[in-house]
Amino acid sequence: MTGRSFDERDIHLALDGELPREDMPAYEAWLETRADMRALSARYESDRALLRDALAELTSENLPPRLQEGMIGNERAAKGGHALVLRRLGAVAALCLIAGAAFGFWAGRQQFVTGETLAALDVVGEAVAAHQVYAAEKLHVVEVGASERSHLVGWLSNRVGTKLIAPDLRADGFDLMGGRLLPSGGKAAAQFMYEDQAGERISLYVAHCIKGEDTGFRLFEDEGRRAFYWQEKGFAYTVAGSIDENRLLQLANVTYRQLLAGR
Amino acid sequence: MDGKREAIVREIPGLRRYARALLRDADAADDLVQDCLERAFSRLENWQTGTSPRRWLFTLMHNLFVDGVRARKRRSELASAAAADIPQAVSAPEQNGVLDLHDVLDALQEVSPDRRAALLLVGVEGMSYAEAADVLGVPTGTLMSRVARGRQDLREVLDLVRRRRILKAVQ
Numbered sequence: 265m266t267g268r269s270f271d272e273r274d275i276h277l278a279l280d281g282e283l284p285r286e287d288m289p290a291y292e293a294w295l296e297t298r299a300d301m302r303a304l305s306a307r308y309e310s311d312r313a314l315l316r317d318a319l320a321e322l323t324s325e326n327l328p329p330r331l332q333e334g335m336i337g338n339e340r341a342a343k344g345g346h347a348l349v350l351r352r353l354g355a356v357a358a359l360c361l362i363a364g365a366a367f368g369f370w371a372g373r374q375q376f377v378t379g380e381t382l383a384a385l386d387v388v389g390e391a392v393a394a395h396q397v398y399a400a401e402k403l404h405v406v407e408v409g410a411s412e413r414s415h416l417v418g419w420l421s422n423r424v425g426t427k428l429i430a431p432d433l434r435a436d437g438f439d440l441m442g443g444r445l446l447p448s449g450g451k452a453a454a455q456f457m458y459e460d461q462a463g464e465r466i467s468l469y470v471a472h473c474i475k476g477e478d479t480g481f482r483l484f485e486d487e488g489r490r491a492f493y494w495q496e497k498g499f500a501y502t503v504a505g506s507i508d509e510n511r512l513l514q515l516a517n518v519t520y521r522q523l524l525a526g527r
Numbered sequence: 528m529d530g531k532r533e534a535i536v537r538e539i540p541g542l543r544r545y546a547r548a549l550l551r552d553a554d555a556a557d558d559l560v561q562d563c564l565e566r567a568f569s570r571l572e573n574w575q576t577g578t579s580p581r582r583w584l585f586t587l588m589h590n591l592f593v594d595g596v597r598a599r600k601r602r603s604e605l606a607s608a609a610a611a612d613i614p615q616a617v618s619a620p621e622q623n624g625v626l627d628l629h630d631v632l633d634a635l636q637e638v639s640p641d642r643r644a645a646l647l648l649v650g651v652e653g654m655s656y657a658e659a660a661d662v663l664g665v666p667t668g669t670l671m672s673r674v675a676r677g678r679q680d681l682r683e684v685l686d687l688v689r690r691r692r693i694l695k696a697v698q
Contacts, residue, residue, distance in 0.1 A: 272675075273671075273675060276671070276674055276675045276678065277671075280649050280650070280655075280656065280674065281655070282655070282656050282671075307682060308678050308682070311631070311678070311681055311682060311685060312650045312651075314628070314631045314685075315548070315631050315632075315635070315647075315650060315651060315681075316650075316651055317628055318628035318629065318631045318632050319544045319547065319548055319632075319651055322540075322543060322544050322547055327539060327540075327543075328557055330557070330561060331539060331543070331557060331560060331561060331564070509690075
């Protein structure tokens with residue numbers, strides 16, 4: 265026994281292989297007694313794994329021509345003129361990925377900095393209001409029940425004017441109850457309602473909105489009412505519910521994927 | 528001389544990985560690697576065969592990174608701004624649990640360059656504290672605290688991204 269005491273700093277040392285081997289048993293014994301430190305250690309380890317995975321992709325890429333052995337030594341020439349253009353072209357794929365991330369960050373921040381077009385927010389407001397009204401309903405939650413699923417989906421798709429699906433959220437504990445047609449600024453909107461074993465309800469609301477840039481997920485929160493929404497090709501999609509934010513996000517994620525795949 | 532060349536060329540993937548993680552922008556990262564290789568080949572006599580070229584090359588690259596950090600920052604900001612104008616070009620990123628792999632590289636950019644470099648050399652390139660401290664030209668104690676703080680910063684940024692998760696824009 266070394267008798268030394270440990271603290272958060274040792275988590276980094278252990279993770280980086282810098283903790284003396286003879287201290288390891290005592291360190292591990294200490295970690296056993298500290299759930300908070302154990303969680304922190306696991307967290308740092310998983311962040312590191314994420315980082316390594318993200319960069320592993322790159323290591324398997326082929327070297328760009330300008331970094332290949334034959335080019336080294338001719339770097340000055342290669343750096344000017346058309347090589348620059350080629351490099352720009354070569355970077356398009358990476359730029360696309362950056363575009364997604366950058367736009368996502370940008371879009372995410374806009375929401376909190378300058379707000380966004382009223383039209384899109386109006387739709388989300390409607391979606392949240394419609395959720396509140398119908399999720400609280402005992403007898404007439406839906407207009408057409410889940411037993412007529414294909415009729416429901418076909419009908420709402422026709423009326424709203426885009427190919428819809430009723431996402432299957434059973435893997436996340438939510439069963440389709442059915443759906444209804446709703447007015448939305450002079451056009452038709454669709455609402456699909458879901459319920460879990462505990463009686464919690466969430467809904468997917470699809471309506472026209474002013475055509476703008478497509479967006480990633482955004483969070484709408486207002487006095488305990490919560491929704492994730494995104495915009496795509498002139499439609500706003502909202503997943504609303506009063507459940508835990510992470511759970512709602514997971515459901516929105518699954519919904520998004522299924523809508524994308526079903527198209 | 529050919530042995531030296533080969534030894535250097537073997538380090539290119541690692542240098543690219545480090546540069547990309549430091550700078551995020553692929554083009555700027557390869558610029559940095561190219562500058563580093565140019566410098567390496569023009570100063571081959573500074574490097575003794577028999578010792579790993581790794582530490583030497585990473586030190587060269589780190590110095591270039593520090594020299595160019597401001598200029599490159601401007602450049603990559605321009606690239607990001609331009610990228611933000613073309614959301615239709617987005618491709619669907621692979622998902623890994625809650626965050627996708629590109630989120631973590633973006634998040635890393637929110638960590639200060641000093642801490643980012645320390646975190647990458649130790650956490651990704653697998654250097655010891657002593658090696659990484661040598662590459663970055665700082666005392667080991669400083670390196671240790673940069674690694675620890677870099678990890679804390681990254682965790683905070685990732686938590687923020689998780690909370691306000693941006694999945695992706697779609698074509």
